[in-house]
Amino acid sequence: MNSYQDTIAAVSTPPGEGGIGIVRISGKDAIVISQGMFKSKKYKLPSTMPAFTMSLGHVINPLDGSSVDEVLIAVMRAPHSYTAEDVVEFHCHGGYFTVKKTLEITLSLGARLAEPGEFTLRAFLNGRIDLSQAEGVLDVIKSKTAESSRIALEQLSGGVSEKITEIVSALTTVCALTEAHIDFSDEDAQLSDVKEILINIGEIEKKLKQLSSTYETGRLYREGMSIAIVGRTNVGKSSLLNALLEKNRAIVSETPGTTRDTIEEYLNIDGIPARVIDTAGIRQSTEYAELEGIKRSLNSIEAADVIVAVFDGGAELTSEDFYIIEKTTGKTLIALINKSDLKAAFHASVLAESYGGGGLTPVLRISAKTNDGIGALKDMIFSIAAGNSPEVKNGVLITNVRHKRAIDECLFALARVATLLSDSMPLELAAFELRTALDTISEITGLVTTDSILDSIFGRFCIGK
Ligand SMILES: Nc1nc2c(ncn2[C@@H]2O[C@H](COP(=O)(O)OP(=O)(O)OP(=O)(O)O)[C@@H](O)[C@H]2O)c(=O)[nH]1
Numbered sequence: 001m002n003s004y005q006d007t008i009a010a011v012s013t014p015p016g017e018g019g020i021g022i023v024r025i026s027g028k029d030a031i032v033i034s035q036g037m038f039k040s041k042k043y044k045l046p047s048t049m050p051a052f053t054m055s056l057g058h059v060i061n062p063l064d065g066s067s068v069d070e071v072l073i074a075v076m077r078a079p080h081s082y083t084a085e086d087v088v089e090f091h092c093h094g095g096y097f098t099v100k101k102t103l104e105i106t107l108s109l110g111a112r113l114a115e116p117g118e119f120t121l122r123a124f125l126n127g128r129i130d131l132s133q134a135e136g137v138l139d140v141i142k143s144k145t146a147e148s149s150r151i152a153l154e155q156l157s158g159g160v161s162e163k164i165t166e167i168v169s170a171l172t173t174v175c176a177l178t179e180a181h182i183d184f185s186d187e188d189a190q191l192s193d194v195k196e197i198l199i200n201i202g203e204i205e206k207k208l209k210q211l212s213s214t215y216e217t218g219r220l221y222r223e224g225m226s227i228a229i230v231g232r233t234n235v236g237k238s239s240l241l242n243a244l245l246e247k248n249r250a251i252v253s254e255t256p257g258t259t260r261d262t263i264e265e266y267l268n269i270d271g272i273p274a275r276v277i278d279t280a281g282i283r284q285s286t287e288y289a290e291l292e293g294i295k296r297s298l299n300s301i302e303a304a305d306v307i308v309a310v311f312d313g314g315a316e317l318t319s320e321d322f323y324i325i326e327k328t329t330g331k332t333l334i335a336l337i338n339k340s341d342l343k344a345a346f347h348a349s350v351l352a353e354s355y356g357g358g359g360l361t362p363v364l365r366i367s368a369k370t371n372d373g374i375g376a377l378k379d380m381i382f383s384i385a386a387g388n389s390p391e392v393k394n395g396v397l398i399t400n401v402r403h404k405r406a407i408d409e410c411l412f413a414l415a416r417v418a419t420l421l422s423d424s425m426p427l428e429l430a431a432f433e434l435r436t437a438l439d440t441i442s443e444i445t446g447l448v449t450t451d452s453i454l455d456s457i458f459g460r461f462c463i464g465k
Pocket residue numbers: 231232233234235236237238239240251252253254255256257258259260279280281282338339340341342366367368369370
C-alpha cells in the first residue's frame with residue numbers, strides 16, 4: 001500500500017460560490033502538510049485527531065500566520081480512506097477565494113496539484129476498488145435519474161466485478177486444465193477431457209451471453225436518448241417542449257418562425273434520461289439566421305434517437321408538412337397531431353397513410369395547450385426507446401461499451417477454442433485462444449490493463465475526484 005512518493009491535492013467541490021468548498025489532500029505527507037496550515041483549540045495537531053473525526057479550527061497562512069478561513073478538518077488514515085492513503089479534507093466556506101487560497105497553501109507545503117480522476121486512480125492502483133468500480137464512481141456522478149443512479153451504484157458496489165470475477169475464475173480453471181494436457185504432450189488428450197473442457201466453455205459462454213444481453217437496456221439508462229421535436233412553423237413544437245418539461249422554457253408565439261435555434265433540456269422518461277431538442281420550424285426562407293436554424297433542425301432529424309414529428313391538427317396538411325414526412329420517413333418516429341382541442345382538419349389515418357401505412361408509424365393526437373395526451377406521448381417514447389431492450393429492473397446490467405466489447409471479444413475467442421477442440425487441432429492452439437479470452441475479460445476489472453485504458457477512463461473524471 002501507499003506506493004506513491006508524492007502527495008496530491010485538489011478542490012473537490014465545483015467552482016463558484018456554495019455552502020462549503022472542500023480541499024482534499026491524499027498521500028503519505030497529507031497529515032504533515034495539514035499540520036503546517038491548521039490551528040485548532042481542541043486538537044493542537046491533526047496527527048492527534050482520531051480517524052473519521054472532524055475538528056473546527058482555522059486554515060493559517062504559514063508565511064505570516066494570518067487566518068485564511070474558519071474550517072472543519074476531517075482526517076482519514078490509510079488504508080481506510082477513499083484513496084486507501086492518508087487523506088485530509090478542509091471544509092472551507094464555499095467562496096472562490098478561501099478555497100483557492102487553501103489549495104495554494106497545500107501546494108506551497110509540498111503537495112502536487114492532482115490530475116483529473118487521480119484520487120480514484122489511486123484507489124484503483126492501491127487495490128481498494130477495481131476498474132469497473134472506478135467507472136461506477138463516474139457514472140454515479142453523471143447519473144440523471146433514480147434508475148441510472150441505482151445501476152451505477154450497483155456497479156460501484158462491485159456488482160459487475162463479482163460477475164466478471166466468477167467468469168475469470170472459471171476460465172482460469174479451464175486454461176489450467178487445457179495447459180496441463182500440453183505439459184503431458186506424450187499422452188494424447190483424452191477425449192473425455194476435451195469434452196469436459198467444451199462443457200465448461202459452454203457454461204462460461206452462457207454467463208457471458210446473459211451479461212451481454214443486458215447492455216442495450218444498461219446503455220439506455222446510462223447514456224440516455226435524444227428526442228428531436230420537428231415540424232413546420234407554428235405547429236406547436238415549443239409548446240410541446242414546455243408541456244413535457246412542465247415549465248415555460250421556450251418562447252411560444254402565434255408568429256411563425258419564432259424558434260430560431262435548437263433548444264435542449266433534460267427530461268426523465270420513466271427513469272431514462274432524455275435530451276429533448278426543440279427545433280426551428282422548417283419552411284422556405286431566404287433569411288440567413290432562419291436558414292441556419294432550419295439546417296440545424298434537419299441535422300437533428302439525422303442525429304436524434306427518436307423523432308417526434310409535429311403536425312397542426314387544426315389545419316390541412318401543407319406542402320411543408322409533406323416535406324417533413326419525406327425527411328422523417330424511415331426514422332424511429334412518432335407522428336404527433338397537435339391541437340386536439342381544435343376541430344380536427346384531417347383524420348389520423350391520412351397521416352399514417354402518408355407515412356406509408358401498414359401501422360409502421362405510430363400516430364398520436366395531443367394538445368400541448370390542454371396537456372391532453374402528454375402522458376400517452378411519454379409512455380410511447382418510453383416503449384419505443386426500451387422496445388428492443390429486455391426489461392431488467394433489478395440485478396446487474398452492463399452499461400459501458402468498454403465492458404460490452406470485452407465480453408464480445410471473449411465470446412469470439414471462446415468460439416474459436418470450441419472450433420479448434422471440435423476439429424481435434426493441437427491443444428496449444430486452443431490454450432493460446434483461451435489465454436486471449438482470459439486476458440480480454442480481465443480488462444473489465446483491470447486485472448489486465450494498459451496505460452491507454454487508464455488514461456481514457458480517468459481522463460474523463462473531474463479534478464478532485
Ligand atoms: N389551440 C391550440 N393552440 C396551440 C397548441 N399548441 C400550440 N398552440 C399555439 O400555436 C402557436 C404556435 O406555437 P409554438 O409552440 O410557438 O409553435 P412552434 O412549432 O414552436 O413554432 P415555430 O417556433 O415558429 O416553428 C401559438 O400561438 C400556440 O399558442 C394546442 O395544443 N392547441
